[in-house]
Amino acid sequence: MLTTDNSKAWMKNFANKIDEQKDELSRIDSIVGDGDHGNNMSRGMHEVIEQLEIQDPQNITEVFKVTAMSIMNKVGGASGALYGTAFLEMARASRESEELVHMLQSSVDKLQKRGKAKLGDKTMLDTWIPVTEAIKEDNLDLDTIHLAVDRTKEIRASKGRSSYIGDRSIGYPDLGALSSSYLFESLLETNGIL
């Protein structure tokens, strides 16, 4: 079950994982994009951690709202907009129900609308959708997450920046799907949520 404390812990774990994987994200981005995804995400998550400390939110809605606003206002571009959208929708949905599945499903729906993408378009949704389904079935594990990311390696990009380099994107995972996998690995590692 989500609580204010474990939500904060989840975001901290995510920030740490992004920092650990920053160079790998940037390395892949330098091949399929403009090479800034790792640094941008790291800058955004550092802001999240700082703002969670400064603003010290006292409920789940506020935790995800602070997270969303920090990312949106620090990362910029399409990835800032999409991660910001995802967390802002979790915040909004948490006012209806603090069930994680409800919040994630709302985010998936909103991401599909805002990014005009669906499963298999080589976007972050390729991680978010199977993970959300697995949580519904109560069987999320590392394999599910890794398999979801691996699947994006075989897809030619049709959305976003990597769509322009076309076939060169084959063989590399989608960066949004990969950075999202760190979000859900962090979820598994945070005690008491699932």
Added chain:
Amino acid sequence: MKKIINDPSNILDEMVSGLVRSYPQYLKRLEDTFVVARNDSNKTKKVGIVSGGGSGHEPLHAGFVGQGMLDAAVCGQVFTSPTPNEVLAAIKESDQGQGVLLIVKNYAGDVMNFDIAKDLADLEDIRVEQIIVDDDISVEDSTYTQGKRGVAGTILVEKIIGAAAQNGASLDELVALGNEVIAKTNTIGLALEPATVPEVGKPGFEIADDEIEYGVGIHGEPGYKRQKLVPSKELVEELVAKLDKSFNGLENKKFAVLINGLGGTPLMEQYIFANDVLNKLEEKNVQAAFTKVGTFVTSIEMAGISLTLLELTNDEWLDNLNADAQTIGWGDTSVK
């Protein structure tokens, strides 16, 4: 890379600061933001008009802030969309209770970040609508865009919308007008030399000394064809042929004509190109009811030019293009 800059990471801050301090009669900067807003004393009650996007396209968009055009412009980092909080600040500054229209060029980052700002404004009970400019007919689905890109035609949209808002049009009327104008606005361009983003430090693409590329985007996105450089007349021939196709024929129609330098092409060449365009249009019995030539929507120092045609299916659009404006980019019609 040779540029008149200081620390590349301070470019946006120093550029915005220099701009507003040079033209305080038109512009001010909202504190702690990269939002440039009107600073004149002629403000009337009307729908707020806000545009913005990545920087590197000067004078777009901040140069078109002023009476008769935009109320505020949001400046992003070079070739990077601004963030939603900055857009929200521009919306709040521009809202006078009649809502705010966002004019957005069709790039994924811009569209999403402005869309989020719209959601944030909704939470604060400010009515916001968004129109998306996608006038570039050269290619579909490029580096940062699904569909067509938004380029120089944006300033014609901003001018017509700005004048209509000044005349008291409602937000709904402006959305409808904007979408009609966008549907009749087509642009195509070509590049001679690439631009260099300061923080990247190397040119966005490579091209041989004697080559040109048709259809390059304003962020250096790939175009549709490369060939040896040919005389201006032949460049015009190619571009007009493409525009002819996009309008299902130009003959006997009435257009506004915008010739736009991409940053590194001197006015001398722009006027030569304009002369050839006007000859070509005359030959086709096309009426050029409005013409404008200059450097308006740039790609830093890219050498190249674009040609925009706006079919004037409604006489009011021409009135709006000719209406008073007081901006540094479009000009100041009150200065005689």
